[in-house]
Amino acid sequence: MPVSSPTPIRWDRQIQRRLARGEESALGELYDQFAPLVHGLANRVLGDQAAAEEITQDVFAHVWQHPESFDPAQGSMRSWIGTLTHRRAVERLRREAAGADAGLGCADGAPLEPPSVEEEVLAAATAARVQYIVSSLPQALRETLLLTYFGGRTYRQAAKELGIAPDTAKHRMRLGLQLLATALSTEPAL
Amino acid sequence: MSAADVEVGRLGSELHEGLRSLLGAWALDACTVQEATRLETHLLSCPACREEARQLRDAAGWLSADEPLDPEPSLRRQVLDGCLDRREPAFRVPAYAEPFVAETARLDALLRDLGELDWMEPATLRWHAGTEQRRPADVLCHLAAVDGVLARTLGLPDPTEGADLAERDARLCAAQAERQPTAVRALWRAQTRAVVETAALAPPDLAERLVDYGAFQLPLADAFLDRAFECWIHAEDIAEAVGYPYHPPRGAHIRSLIGLAARILPHVFPSGQPGAGRVVQLIVEGRGEGEWLIPVDAPGPPPPVDTLPTATVAIDGVEFCHLCAGRRDPHRIPAGITGDKELARALLAAAPLLSRP
Numbered sequence: 165m166p167v168s169s170p171t172p173i174r175w176d177r178q179i180q181r182r183l184a185r186g187e188e189s190a191l192g193e194l195y196d197q198f199a200p201l202v203h204g205l206a207n208r209v210l211g212d213q214a215a216a217e218e219i220t221q222d223v224f225a226h227v228w229q230h231p232e233s234f235d236p237a238q239g240s241m242r243s244w245i246g247t248l249t250h251r252r253a254v255e256r257l258r259r260e261a262a263g264a265d266a267g268l269g270c271a272d273g274a275p276l277e278p279p280s281v282e283e284e285v286l287a288a289a290t291a292a293r294v295q296y297i298v299s300s301l302p303q304a305l306r307e308t309l310l311l312t313y314f315g316g317r318t319y320r321q322a323a324k325e326l327g328i329a330p331d332t333a334k335h336r337m338r339l340g341l342q343l344l345a346t347a348l349s350t351e352p353a354l
Numbered sequence: 355m356s357a358a359d360v361e362v363g364r365l366g367s368e369l370h371e372g373l374r375s376l377l378g379a380w381a382l383d384a385c386t387v388q389e390a391t392r393l394e395t396h397l398l399s400c401p402a403c404r405e406e407a408r409q410l411r412d413a414a415g416w417l418s419a420d421e422p423l424d425p426e427p428s429l430r431r432q433v434l435d436g437c438l439d440r441r442e443p444a445f446r447v448p449a450y451a452e453p454f455v456a457e458t459a460r461l462d463a464l465l466r467d468l469g470e471l472d473w474m475e476p477a478t479l480r481w482h483a484g485t486e487q488r489r490p491a492d493v494l495c496h497l498a499a500v501d502g503v504l505a506r507t508l509g510l511p512d513p514t515e516g517a518d519l520a521e522r523d524a525r526l527c528a529a530q531a532e533r534q535p536t537a538v539r540a541l542w543r544a545q546t547r548a549v550v551e552t553a554a555l556a557p558p559d560l561a562e563r564l565v566d567y568g569a570f571q572l573p574l575a576d577a578f579l580d581r582a583f584e585c586w587i588h589a590e591d592i593a594e595a596v597g598y599p600y601h602p603p604r605g606a607h608i609r610s611l612i613g614l615a616a617r618i619l620p621h622v623f624p625s626g627q628p629g630a631g632r633v634v635q636l637i638v639e640g641r642g643e644g645e646w647l648i649p650v651d652a653p654g655p656p657p658p659v660d661t662l663p664t665a666t667v668a669i670d671g672v673e674f675c676h677l678c679a680g681r682r683d684p685h686r687i688p689a690g691i692t693g694d695k696e697l698a699r700a701l702l703a704a705a706p707l708l709s710r711p
Contacts, residue, residue, distance in 0.1 A: 182551075186444030189455075189554045191437055193547055195430060196459045200466070203425040205418040217429055221436045228437040239412050246415035247383075254383045298417065312382045313417050319379040331375070338378025338410065345413035 176234075176241040183231035191228055198242065199224075202249045209253035209316050219256070223248050254316035297347045305340035308333060370396070374403055381410035424463045427601075430456070445554045450561060450575035453582035453607035458546040461589040464598060465490070465539050473535040477595035479588065482680040482706035490592045491535040492527050494542040497581075497588060499523040500567075501545055504577050507565045508552045513545060517568040520711065546585075553578070570621075579614040582607065587679045602672045608642025612671060615678045615708055616646040620653040622707045625700050627651050632694070634701045635663035642671030650701060665693035667701060677702065680709030 182190035202223050207216035226248060227234070234244050298306060312322050312333075323333035373396045379385045380393050397404045447455060468490060476487040479496070488496065499514050499522040506512045514526040530538050553560065553574070565577040572580060586603055593600035602608060616636060620626065628651060636646040647656050647663065668690035669677075676682045684702040691698040 186441070187551065187554060188434070188438065188443040188445060188447045189547070189551045191434060191443070192430075192447065192455055192459070192550070195433060196462060199425050199430070199433070200463075201418060203429070208418070217425070217432075220425065220429065221433050224433050225437050225440050229441050239408050239415075243412045243415040246418060247411060250414075250418070251383050309382070309417065312379070312384045313414060317384060318386065319382075319384045322384065334375050334379050336378070337382055337384065338375065341378050341381055341410040341413045344416065345409045348413060348416060 173236060173240065176236055179241065180231050180234050180236070183228065191224070194227065195224060198245050201242065201246060205246065205249050206253045208314050209250070210257055215256065219249060219252050222252060250313070257316040258318075297344060300347075301340055301343055305336050305343065308336040309340045309344075312337060370400065370403075374406070377403065377406055377410055381407065381414045424466070427456070427460055427463075428604075430459065431604075447550060447554050448558070448561065448575070450610075451550050451553050451578045453603060453610050454546070454578045454585070455550055456607060457582045457585040457589065457603060458543070460600075460603075461585055461592075462539075462543055464589055464593055464600065465494075467598070468535075468592075468596060472596040475595045477588075477591040479591055479711075480680050481709040481711045484711065486711065489535075490595070491530065491533075491538040493588050493592055494538050495527040495530050496523050497585060498538075498542040498545055499526040500584065501542075501549065501581055502526075503567055504565055504574070504581060505545055505549050507563060507574060507577075508549055508556070508560075510545075510548050510552060513541065517566070519568055549578075576614055576617065579610055583611045583614065583675070583679070586611075587675075587681070602641060602675070605641045605643065605671075608671045608675060609638075609644050611675055612636075612638055612642050612644065613646065615674070615705070616648050616656075618708060619648055619701070619704060620650050623650045623701070623704045624707070625650075625704075626653075632664040632697060633657050633661050634697060635666040636674075636701075637666060637668040637690075638671045638674060639668060640670045640672065642675075648701065650697070663693060665691065665695070665698040665701070667691055667698045669702075674705070677705045678708045680706040682706075 179190050179194055183194065199220060203216050203220045206219035206223075207213060210216055210219070223245065227245065234241060238244070298309075301309070308322060308326065311317055311325065312319065315322075317325065319333045319337060320330050323330040326333065328336075373393050376385055376389055376393050380390055385393070393403075393407075397407055473490055476489055477493055479486045479488055479493065500519055502512045502514055502522065503519075514522045514529070516522050516525065530541070561573065561575040563574045564571045565574055567577075582603075590600050603611070630651045631649075632651050634648045634650055636648055638644050638646075647659070647661055649657050669687070673682060673687060677684060677687055684699075684706060687702065689698075689702060
């Protein structure tokens with residue numbers, strides 16, 4: 165399972181080299197490896213199949229056109245592609261929300277979607293291990309992380325919704341990710 | 355705790371602390387553009403923050419477990435074509451390998467969704483002279499053992515050895531029996547990818563090179579179609595065993611598979627009469643729609659398109675593929691027949707002979 169067995173760094177470098185050489189077969193492998201991640205993440209953030217497909221197209225086109233911008237020193241291919249996807253998805257979500265706000269005159273920072281994100285996320289998570297680690301995070305950290313990551317909120321929006329100070333929100337995000345990073349690095353890989 | 359609490363280094367200012375406190379929000383894409391830009395500029399000159407940024411970004415990536423629902427299979431071609439329009443590939447995947455790429459990707463997506471118990475479920479493999487029960491990992495060994503003859507032809511390592519397909523299969527199954535299903539899946543998949551990669555890098559005349567199956571030979575291009583065909587059929591067997599839906603290949607790919615069957619059929623046709631020159635016209639409807647002229651008495655290139663057929667068989671494309679795979683009764687399969695009825699029936703009866711154990 166891709167989630168429990170991170171693709172090795174050697175594969176990352178090889179696929180990058182093959183993409184740079186212009187091998188269509190490398191693009192196909194990359195798609196097969198990461199399309200569920202890209203499409204799934206975009207769909208979770210945006211809640212819209214068609215939009216998720218556009219993001220998927222956009223992310224793979226970017227990687228195909230700029231394979232050199234992947235830097236293995238900064239993290240894995242999976243993490244890079246996840247970042248490209250998440251960024252595009254939240255940008256789009258915020259753009260759409262800004263458009264809706266302008267049209268309807270909504271207050272800034274109004275909830276963007278029903279607050280069931282956390283439950284949905286945990287229910288849908290296929291990776292028992294990641295689910296376990298995330299679910300064992302303290303409640304306050306967990307809800308902040310999930311609301312932000314899947315709800316596409318900025319830390320200021322998240323702070324407002326959770327009724328906490330922006331500094332507290334920032335702190336929870338950092339601490340939550342630190343705990344997750346530590347747990348992931350100490351759990352044995354499958 | 356991680357790099358967060360280590361010595362800050364030379365940049366111990368408030369500015370550093372202010373930016374450092376943003377790292378979590380940044381890793382979650384939850385800052386403003388201005389904040390992100392300032393932080394990213396800072397990262398260039400601060401190794402401690404850079405290291406923490408890397409760790410937190412990576413941790414954030416794990417929040418998104420792969421969705422259990424895979425994207426539509428049709429999205430694959432769409433996305434790849436979109437990419438190739440923007441940047442021309444230097445090495446294209448040869449057209450003959452496309453059905454293989456698509457079918458192995460579909461099977462792999464199915465395997466990704468299998469739970470621990472699903473891997474224990476025996477699938478029923480059928481061919482014209484029998485059936486066999488195998489667990490999914492053993493089905494993969496079966497596929498990999500035969501894919502191996504293709505790999506060998508391309509100069510890649512052979513996962514097993516020998517000429518006889520059944521022996522190769524048994525040997526690989528035995529060698530992999532103690533291994534985790536995920537390891538077997540990785541072995542099967544790595545080989546499918548390696549053969550495609552190698553074929554894409556090779557000169558075009560490689561398509562003609564003969565692949566030795568032991569009892570017979572096929573040109574490489576046809577061997578890729580043969581492997582795509584078997585991958586699809588056994589993927590269906592696994593899907594049936596675990597109760598997952600599985601769809602037939604795309605129309606264009608079904609058409610290629612039927613073309614392969616039409617080319618091989620004269621070689622296995624038991625009631626061929628050398629010199630009689632009879633020709634069966636195969637009209638395929640539905641998915642894979644098309645027409646083929648099959649020279650049942652003379653294995654070799656197809657007759658000219660204006661040849662008057664001795665008999666005509668009209669049949670559904672997916673049904674015809676299942677017939678060739680030994681999964682349909684040739685005497686019961688719905689088909690429209692005109693001309694020499696006996697010859698047409700003999701062709702339908704011969705189709706399952708294309709199936710192998």
